Amino acid sequence: MEAVIFDLDGVLVDSERTWDEVRRAVVAEHGGTWLPESTRALQGMSTPEWARYLVEKLGTRLTPGEAATLVVKRMAARYAEKPPLIEGGVEVVRAVADRWPVAIASSSPPLLIKGYLDVTGLPVAVAVSSEQVGAGKPAPDVYLRAAELLDVPAADCAAVEDSTNGLKSAMAAGMAVYAVPNPHFPPDPEVLKEVTAVVDGITALPAALGTA
Structure with a gap:
């Protein structure tokens, strides 16, 4: 990875x-x-x-x-x-960024992605909105573009997702996919069976990636 x-x-x-x-x-x-x-x-x-x-x-x-x-x-x-930040998310991104380049591949418009990054000041190398590519999730376009901008093969990237369409998008891009299931809108259990790992909350991600 x-x-x-x-x-x-x-x-x-x-x-x-x-x-x-x-x-x-x-x-x-x-x-x-x-x-x-x-x-x-x-x-x-x-x-x-x-x-x-x-x-x-x-x-x-x-x-x-x-x-x-x-x-x-x-x-x-x-x-x-006030952006509704998920508890522990900012710290997790910082911890992961200490070891690997980090990107965001989101369906949010660029304005909202920028708002999040302005508030958090996270060291994100690349941020891509699906507005800027051919199709939204579950198409792989936004993940493939993020990998391209990072200059890293998609197969050498890990993706962190919560929704059914997001998980399908990252898998279609050929990435290792870590699912953090959304508690309010749980992803399809059949799709969860196909991911690399299911993580119980964002704060458990570093251990799953091997950084903790």
């Missing part, structure tokens, strides 16, 4: 519920209908993808661009108040 690539939402920031709350509110306010499968379906989508989903699948009476702008604006306001 030559590098470690972290997902952001659900791994380092407890934001999956916030995304869910904000998107649900926007859909409800603008005439759409939330579906039982929408929460899981949206996890890992890039901003253009989930904005189209809110409009085309859920019937939100906005353009995809308007939906994206409104949701991201509300998320940025939440982050400005």
Whole structure:
């Protein structure tokens, strides 16, 4: 292993519920209908993808661009108040970065990734949003791009993920995948069977990687 690539939402920031709350509110306010499968379906989508989903699948009476702008604006306001950092996450990234180059490969827009990094000051070598690549998770694009920018073969990277689509994305990229299951939106048990290791909380990651 030559590098470690972290997902952001659900791994380092407890934001999956916030995304869910904000998107649900926007859909409800603008005439759409939330579906039982929408929460899981949206996890890992890039901003253009989930904005189209809110409009085309859920019937939100906005353009995809308007939906994206409104949701991201509300998320940025939440982050400005105080990013919902997962306890121990910052310390874990610092510990891992002492040994390997570290990257973030996230479905969050660049604005929110930057907000997180500005608040934490973490030594992250590369940060990639799925907005900046061809497709969101479960496609492997964002992980492959992060590995490319690190100048490390994807097969020599470890990925840290929490959601079904995120785990599928990292596995499709050919990486060793460490699952930190999201307690609020647990990943598919069948997908968990395929990962390199399942970690009981982010603070247990260094031991799983062999740094503790």
